[in-house]
Amino acid sequence: MRVNATWNVPEKPGLEGLEDKWAKTWRDNSTYAFVRPESRDQVFSIDTPPPTVSGSLHVGHVFSYTHTDVVARYQRMQGKHVFYPMGWDDNGLPTERRVQNYFGVRCDPSIPYDPEFTPPEKPDPKRQIAISRRNFIELCIQLTAVDEQVFEDLWRHLGLSVDWDTLYATIAPSTQAVAQRAFLHNLARGEAYLSYAPTLWDITFQTAVAQAELEDREYPGFYHRVAFHAPDGSPIYIETTRPELIVSVCALIAHPDDVRYQSLFGSFVTDPLFGIQIPVLAHTSAEPDKGAGIAMCCTFGDLTDVTWWRELNLPTRTVIGRDGRLQAETPEWVGNPAAYEPLAGKTTYSAREAVVEMLRASGDLDGEPKPTVRMANFYEKGDKPLEIVATRQWYVSNGGKDLNLRGELLRRGGEELEWVPDYMRNRFTNWVEGLNSDWLISRQRFFGVPFPIWYPLDNDGEPNWESPILASEDLLPIDPMSTPAPGYAEAQRDQPGGFTADKDVMDTWATSSLSPQIACGWGVDDELFNLTFPMDVAPQAHDIIRTWLFTRVVRSHLEFNSLPWKRATISGFVVDPDRKKMSKSKGNVVVPTEILAKFGSDAVRWRAAMARPGADSPFDETQMKVGRRLAVKVLNASKFVLGMGSATPISAVTEPIDLALLEALKGVVSAATASFEAFDYTSALEVTEAFFWSFCDDTIELLKERAYGNLNVAQGTASTELSDTGESTQRVPSPEALSARAALQTALNVLQRLFAPYLPFVTEEVWSWWQEGSIHHAAWPTVAELSVEGDVALLSAVAEALSGIRGAKSNAKMSQKTAIARIEFAGEAASLDLLKLAENDLRAVGSIKGDIVWTPQPGPLSVSAELLAPVE
């Protein structure tokens, strides 16, 4: 058979190699480059989550990023200029940890820079080499460059249609400039401030952490029943899991209505070991049924202690230092210095053991410690419980203290913002309503954005925290550690009367909270910013609503008095088959490269698209096969339809069944479009796929004989004969043949485009066989382009009849090519009339050689057939 000479349909199409082939073409042609249009309404802009490059991508990332890409491709086909940047979150603690392990080094800021330094060949993680801050940062940059290439390769292989020219990195100088400028603006407006206050502190990483980075974990411990002493010598028992903190006790606290302690309120008791006079006070947040009903308040054991300390104006008696050890010097409030000596410099664990022994010796431990499991706050990346240490930190207002601001943020994120799915907005409001402190943005780390701040030193060399020296905006980014403060010489650094740099860096969320500003060119490229901001969509998973999503709303609200985007689209997780969250420690992580290699990108993307917005989805390999089968089917169906004849315009469609096909397709187009407009990519795929399978199984089967020209509808005879060589002798095709060809080609064309967002590789491949340009810049199909009218009922009636014919053969356990001697269709008269319109097509597909009997009767269609033996 001859096909249109301009078409190039391969003999044996396959999926292998399509990813490499088209990824390269898209790269060479800059297929997904953002081209600036005239106006904002022609743009669809996406605030892509910048993945943490020091981590590894798992299949959940692949799903989530695919969801975004599917929407991006749809919008592009709708004619939007899609602004789809990618970012790498490469600064911060995760990178530092990876660098430490990878190179076997650690950062010691006191060491001078060594330009000759090269990391060891074989790093010994147990004996990390101390290197300077600058050497450390150089290694961070070196390693992130390698990691980022791996990520980019994977995203390209997956077919993400991001514009790789707009790539950003959170540690890049331009990003640092944005982060510093935004911070200076916050500072100028009074939203950022420096405060010396109790801070949640990770003793391993020796840094403050923010409320949003906390995680609850079970932690084994013991209840200790300990006697304090009333003035008359009688014991007052408290229960504590942290007896080592007795030295920092500043009050005993019970509920004001608790009858047991009425007589003690206002009096002083003595601790069992250190001779400290401690007031007994009342506070309504003390719970009579917890422990002994009276609690020991220390500075600081937990966040309740902080509340009591603040509200009752208690003295600060901190003994635990930044390293998690009890301080070496005896605290001045300890009346019995000898008692402290055994504890000095010990870790909390050793100090606890020592205190227990001392309590036993003094007889103040009532009974043995009882084992318990308590919940403790952990830094999400740490493995020791957090301590609370008073430190000086930078904060940004986030509604944790300012209730007006909280209300504004609740209106922004909880009401104004559109959420997909909608119920995810509850996570936002829940979080904002539960905030109990402002946003702590400073970290005592190295690989991050420095604060553009110095402090003047007085004549004693003490910093003046009240009057920081600010960097000028036009000099950003700036590193105060290597650049002297304005008006000072480098020689005055850390000298009395000179200046000192703020040595902290911003937390990674303080930078990524500005991703819309970074990506859209805030303050750098006004034209771009006006075209892309506020952005259209913020895709992400539900685990970082309280961090990334919330902090972006905060920054945008404070800076622009607006939302950073119109809507947030929330993906669920991919969980393991037992519905457990995937994690490295459980060993249930599915590595995406393997799954992509095994099933192909289109198949994995198909499976991703079947996971609805927000819904967690169990990982199941067998589902990937289904996607692969669909991709193969697209190849084969395209090859078959395009092999049946040359290009035929839609105007040639005249047969009722052909018109019905296109009428049904209109319904698919409008349903898929409506779903996409609601960001319901799953429903759009389902409706397309359902139609496509019936298109393949029923419609193509039904029309192929006529389309080939093997069937002349009028006479039921062939209009094309085969020559000896198998080449067809082209006669002028009948109008009926042209109608079938035109209908099949039109439907195929539409279906290829409907699948393009999901299966970018295979659709680009089949499109390239017969169309010019990339399918990903083709117009999204419309009802209007299907400019014919038909009766959809005909299509379903024929499908039913086909099913009956097949069922008859299948029940007789005969081959489907078995000829039929006589067949009876019994059913509603209207259905039979419809079937008569496709009688010749039914004859052809069913090999009906003899009579067709039409029997009108109520009820569903029933088919009975007399079969002939197949002709050998």
Next chain:
RNA sequence: GGGCGCAUAGCUCAGUUGGUUAGAGCACCUCCCUUACAAGGAGGGGGUCGUUGGUUCGAGUCCGACUGCGCCCACCA
């Protein structure tokens, strides 16, 4: 303790504003190596819609209660 979500076939999930006999894919069974496709095709079996009360002519769908599972937040003396 507060909030959110889920519960439909062995598994994964659809099921629009209540309306005939509750659907799809996978898995399973039977048949067919048919000139697009055997990594295929055709046909088939399989569900008391978590429990329970109510509203209604009619409930998988709406309302109440309960049970189980998951997630978020808080508390953690």
